[in-house]
Amino acid sequence: MARRELPEINAGSMADIAFLLLIFFLVTTTMDVDTGISRKLPEKQPEDIDAPKLKEKNVFVVTVNRNNNIMIEGDKFIQIDQLRDEAIKFIDNGGGKGNPIGEAEAAECDWCEGAKDPASSDHPNKAIISLESDRGTSYGTYISVQNELVGAYTDLRNRLSKKMYNITYIELVKQSNNDMQNESLKEKIKIIKEKYPQIISEAEPFK
Amino acid sequence: MSKFKKKKKGMPGISTASLPDIVFMLLFFFMVTTVMRETDLKIKQTLPFATEVKKLERKSLVSYIYVGKSKVEGQGGDKIQLNDRISNVEDIKYFIFAERETHPEEEIPLLTTSIKADIKTSVGTITDIKEELRNINALKINYSTRKGDVSKNMN
Numbered sequence: 535m536a537r538r539e540l541p542e543i544n545a546g547s548m549a550d551i552a553f554l555l556l557i558f559f560l561v562t563t564t565m566d567v568d569t570g571i572s573r574k575l576p577e578k579q580p581e582d583i584d585a586p587k588l589k590e591k592n593v594f595v596v597t598v599n600r601n602n603n604i605m606i607e608g609d610k611f612i613q614i615d616q617l618r619d620e621a622i623k624f625i626d627n628g629g630g631k632g633n634p635i636g637e638a639e640a641a642e643c644d645w646c647e648g649a650k651d652p653a654s655s656d657h658p659n660k661a662i663i664s665l666e667s668d669r670g671t672s673y674g675t676y677i678s679v680q681n682e683l684v685g686a687y688t689d690l691r692n693r694l695s696k697k698m699y700n701i702t703y704i705e706l707v708k709q710s711n712n713d714m715q716n717e718s719l720k721e722k723i724k725i726i727k728e729k730y731p732q733i734i735s736e737a738e739p740f741k
Numbered sequence: 742m743s744k745f746k747k748k749k750k751g752m753p754g755i756s757t758a759s760l761p762d763i764v765f766m767l768l769f770f771f772m773v774t775t776v777m778r779e780t781d782l783k784i785k786q787t788l789p790f791a792t793e794v795k796k797l798e799r800k801s802l803v804s805y806i807y808v809g810k811s812k813v814e815g816q817g818g819d820k821i822q823l824n825d826r827i828s829n830v831e832d833i834k835y836f837i838f839a840e841r842e843t844h845p846e847e848e849i850p851l852l853t854t855s856i857k858a859d860i861k862t863s864v865g866t867i868t869d870i871k872e873e874l875r876n877i878n879a880l881k882i883n884y885s886t887r888k889g890d891v892s893k894n895m896n
Contacts (some may be wrong), residue, residue, distance in 0.1 A: 545761065552764035559768060563775035568797040570855060570885040578875050598864075614891060645836070669865030672806055673808075674789045674894035676864045681791040681891050688793055 557587075571680055576735075591653055592660045594624040598679055599672030614678050621686035624654055625661045625730070632657025645694055645729055658690075658730050666737045687732045695726050749799050776800065784809035789860045790889035797883060802851050803891055804840045805885075806833065809859035819859075833835045850881075854872040857885040862895060 574672035597605045597616070605611050606616055606620055628646030643657045663683055667676055690704040699706070710719040786809045797803055805821040820827045822838040841849055854874060858867060874882065 543776050548761035549757065549764055552768055556764055556768040556771065559771045559775065561779055563771065564778045565775045567792040568800070568803070568855060568883075569888060570883040571791055571793060572795050572853075572881070572883045575871055575875050575880040575882060576840070577878070577880065580795075596777065614895065667864045669863060669868065671864040672860065673858050673862040673864060673867060674860035676788040676867070677791055677860075677886060678891040678894045681793050681886075685794040741750060 542592065551604070561628070571677065571684060573680070573734075588662065589656075591629075592655050592662060594621065594655070594663045596621075596663065596665050596668045596679060598665075598671045598675055600668040601671055602675040604675075604679065614675075616683060617679065617682040618686050618689070619632055620685055621663065622689060623648060624663075625658050625686060626690055627651055627654040628657060629658035632659045644698070647693075659733075661730075661733065663734045664736060664737055683734055684732070687730055690730045691726050694729060695722075698722075698726075749763055759873055766804045767800055774869075780822070780825055782807060782808075782824070783827055784820050784859070785812055786857065788857065788885055788887050790893045791886040792888070792891065794886055795883075797853065797855065799851075802844070802848065803853050803855050803883075804837065805855050806836075806859055806870060807857045808862050808870070810861070819862050820856070821866070821870065830869045830873055833870060834877045837874070837877055837879050852879065852880045853883055854879055854883050855883045 537554040595607055597608065599605070603611055604614060604617060606617070609711060612620060626646045626648035627650065628643035628648050629650050629652045631642055635643075646658065648654075665679065665683070667679075688703065695701060695706055699722055703723075705722055706719060706726070710716060713719065782785070786807065808819055809822075810816075810818075811820045811827065820835070821830060822828065823832060837852075837854070840852065846854065856870060858868065865870055871882070874880070
């Protein structure tokens with residue numbers, strides 16, 4: 535019996551098939567990476583609970599009205615690019631004694647570099663930023679304000695981390711994410727977070 | 742002399758034999774780097790800019806709430822889209838419950854809700870959504886933004 539050669543499969547249309555698949559994937563998929571500002575909402579409180587008493591000087595009120603104007607401390611209109619510096623000035627003031635951390639006695643903030651103005655916040659762990667917004671405020675402005683406030687904390691943490699460990703806080707977090715088992719990095723992050731805790735409170739918007 | 746006469750004139754055609762390989766390479770690149778589009782947006786959307794952004798890890802733990810103006814002309818007001826439908830604020834709890842059903846018990850505290858809202862949305866709508874999420878104890882949220890300077894949000 536004569537051996538017949540198998541005819542070769544024509545691969546000329548392979549490119550067409552591959553193109554078809556390629557175009558299908560181009561159309562049905564997206565490439566975007568999701569990024570955003572992460573926040574944790576406060577838990578629902580019972581109606582009859584008493585609000586904790588706070589000294590007025592420890593609260594930094596940021597108000598945004600429906601025309602997207604930003605006002606701080608109820609009396610000063612500012613632009614968005616000034617907000618971060620104002621917030622840093624407030625948090626980093628260190629005019630008095632803070633809340634006791636763990637077992638330690640209430641102590642002054644010895645890592646703060648602020649003006650130590652007795653009329654402003656006592657300590658970063660007492661300093662509260664309160665954000666009030668109108669229902670008509672645009673979301674863009676709202677995000678900008680949130681971003682600047684979170685940015686103020688990040689700047690302070692970066693500065694402190696640079697001083698203590700000679701590396702920025704952002705870099706520290708990045709390294710820790712790449713190396714989950716490293717306990718010393720986690721410990722460092724915890725210390726920095728304890729020294730500048732992020733306390734941003736959002737009031738119910740006024741109508 | 743016939744040896745020399747055989748020489749062809751003109752350019753030889755480019756071989757297309759490696760074309761499938763090239764296209765397959767592109768195909769695999771796109772298959773690996775992209776994710777399937779999950780929903781069709783029924784609303785117009787431009788996300789705001791922010792600098793202090795974090796990347797959302799583990800997409801399977803994230804549920805999305807889209808907010809913006811309707812694409813259909815003549816429908817005013819901010820609309821909320823869950824999955825493929827325009828919905829009301831009250832529907833959010835069922836949406837989150839349905840989302841929780843699909844995850845094992847121990848992953849439920851890790852579930853994140855990503856709010857993808859248009860830059861011109863009013864904060865009132867966002868507050869209503871947040872209130873609804875607080876009611877059902879879905880506290881981890883993420884305001885979806887693009888990376889960029891905040892001054893671009895203002896116009």
